[in-house]
Amino acid sequence: MSLHLPRHRLPDPDPGHLPVIWTVSVSRLTGLLGDVIPEFDRRARIVPINLGFEEAVDVIGQRLRREHCDVVIAGGSNAAYLRSRLEVPLVPIQANGFDLMEALARARRIALRIGLVTHATDVPTFGSFQHSFGLDIEHRRFVTREDARDCIADLRANGIEVIVGTGMAIDHAEQMGLPGVLLYSADSVRQAFEHALELTQTLARSGAAPIRRRVTARHRERDPVLLGDSPAMQQVRERVALYAPHDSTVLVSGATGTGKELVARQLHAGSGRRGRFVAINCGAISESLLEAELFGYTEGAFTGARRGGRVGLVEAADGGTLFLDEIGELPLALQTRLLRVLEEREVLRVGATEPVAVNVRVVAATLQTLESLVEAGKFRRDLYYRLAALRIALPRLQDHAQDVPALLEHFFQQLGQRASPLDAAALQRLRDYAWPGNVRELRNLVDRLRVHWPASTGTLGLAQLMEWAPEVSDSGRLDVADTPSDGKMPLMAGHRPAPETVARVLADCGGNREVAAARLGVSRTTLWRWLRRTG
Structure with a gap:
């Protein structure tokens, strides 16, 4: 058959x-x-x-x-x-029900008394299968090679005449004089290859970090780092170093552009976990697509599902770290499924009946106050406590402005210039600026200045800075009425600005959504979502 x-x-x-x-x-x-x-x-x-x-x-x-x-x-x-x-x-390579049927049919042609010997992770539905077909077959599971040898010896002593099982089980059976039938089929091997190819595409789409095989000086120079000698940044680095070796979930909070994904990557790099770093923005994908993207799906799970199904990002991060950015945007229905992954260490694909075991560490990030979402009934309380086992709060750049000079030097050098060209007056203006887009805004500004003011041009003064970066002038900031007295944007308390404020900022930026998002202290995805909701 x-x-x-x-x-x-x-x-x-x-x-x-x-x-x-x-x-x-x-x-x-x-x-x-x-x-x-x-x-x-x-x-x-x-x-x-x-x-x-x-x-x-x-x-x-x-x-x-x-x-x-x-x-x-x-x-x-x-x-x-x-x-x-x-x-x-x-x-x-996973055996399925068809593999089992075919292997048992071949074994039955050899002898009537059949023993099935599988690894603990194989053929999870055998009990119901055996009951449905009224079969009298001895089934043993093993974990180690010694277990497998003991299982075969026990079955042989009980009169079993042929063994169906994995390659190791068959080897032991034949050493003891029993014929063996391999459980796997060519189709199960083909399916493994299809899943492997799909996994490489999934990792490429998600921007998963390559495996770090050897840490050399050259690699260290390219690796992003959390810069800054301020007490606030020193505390962040200490938390990252303390939490990295543990498998507990970490909730990273902070405004957009403060470096939440960078913290997640450093937690992964210091964890010793051998799998990939896989990232996804929960607010950038619709709920129907997000479910399939996160958890994967089986063939025929829904209209348009690919034949053979698809590996989800949870499975793709097996053995590694899954970074869930903008976790506050995760729909309630998917929050329940994520909680199951965290508590049961298994993932159930859309349309599947059997879960797949996974070993994944989750790092979540939010620019909202999740406690307010919990109180409003928009975020599961049990999931919040599960995600917030360990917490890291990132400061706004305005709160550690003393690090601006070091960051400028780093970004200019990263872009090929030996040092920052800014004179004292220009540097002081950047230290005094509110930086609503935080470190990301500073990095983008350096990129702009590098284009307009290459190193060969000489020192960059305040006048030239105002010409190429007008947003750092007083007229380039948000109105005082739009900003609380402590300088925080309203959204940092879990709210978003009024539609009129968003529209005015967008108009002031000439319709440039990237600049407007930076001034509002949010990502372009979040700004786009606000604009869509308000029409």
Whole structure:
């Protein structure tokens, strides 16, 4: 009996940019992979590694120091062992009900008394399957190699005549004189390759950070850092260093442009987690698309769903960190699903009946006051407490203006200039400026000045600064009536400005939404959403 499941075939990628997939296998699975790999060698560069467990970890670790790999494919206990020990995402080869039916049919032709031996993560629906078909089959699960050996010995002692199971189980069975039938099929291997290819595209769409294999001086120079010698920034760095090694969720709060994603990336970098850093803005995607993007979906889950389904970002971040920006915009229905991921350590794809175990750390960020959303019934209280296990509050640039000179030097050097060209008067004006867009606004300003005032031009004075950056003058700021006495924008208390204020700021900026968003202290996505709601 052979059943071939329909599957979606992603288009062939650019041959010059093929994803790299390493397959890790031993025993019978190696031969099955060898049969299927030729079907995918035009869509990915596939490297077989015919090892398992400790040997595979050692060899892969050595190769990653000099080679690139996007995804690893492995099966059974090998996949479970490798998942937490590799610096790349892993896609397991998973047996399904059709595989089980076909394997049992082959085993029944060998003998009547059948033993099924699987890793603890395989064939979760076997109990109901066995009951539905009235089968009398002995099923054993194992975790370690020693467990597998003991399971086979126990089944043999109880009169079992043939073993259906993973490659390791079959090896042990044949060593004890029992015939074995491999549980996996060519279709389950094909499905793993499709998921691996989909995962590489998902990570590319989400802007996931590449795996950091070796930390060298060259890498450290390129890595973004939290700059500033002010007490406020020193405290932020101390919190990041303290929280990074722990798996607890972290809630990062602060106005737009203060560096919330940078903090999340540093938490990931210092965590020792081997998976990817995956980021998504919860306020930039509609609810219907956000659910599929976060949790993935199965084939036929809804009209237009891809054949074979799709990996969600939660699964893509397995073993790593999932950064949820603008968490306050997450719809209530999806808040419940996210809470399940955090509490049960598993994700249920849209349309699926069986969850998938995940090991993911969540870092959430908000520019709103989540407590006010909780009180208003717009955010689940239990999710809030779960997300806010650890908290980091980022200061506005206005509150650590003493760091502006150091930031200017850093950004100019980052853009290829040896030092900041600003004279004392221009520098003082920037220190006195309110910076509603915070560090992001400063970074964009430096980029603009670099274009209009290259290093060869000489010192940049106050007059030239006002010409190229009129927003830093008094007339370029928001009216006092629009801003509370402490300088904070109303939205920082969990509210948004009145539509008239937003319209006036947009008009003052000549319709430039990027500049208007910076003055309002929000992202362009948030400004766009405000404008859409008010018409």
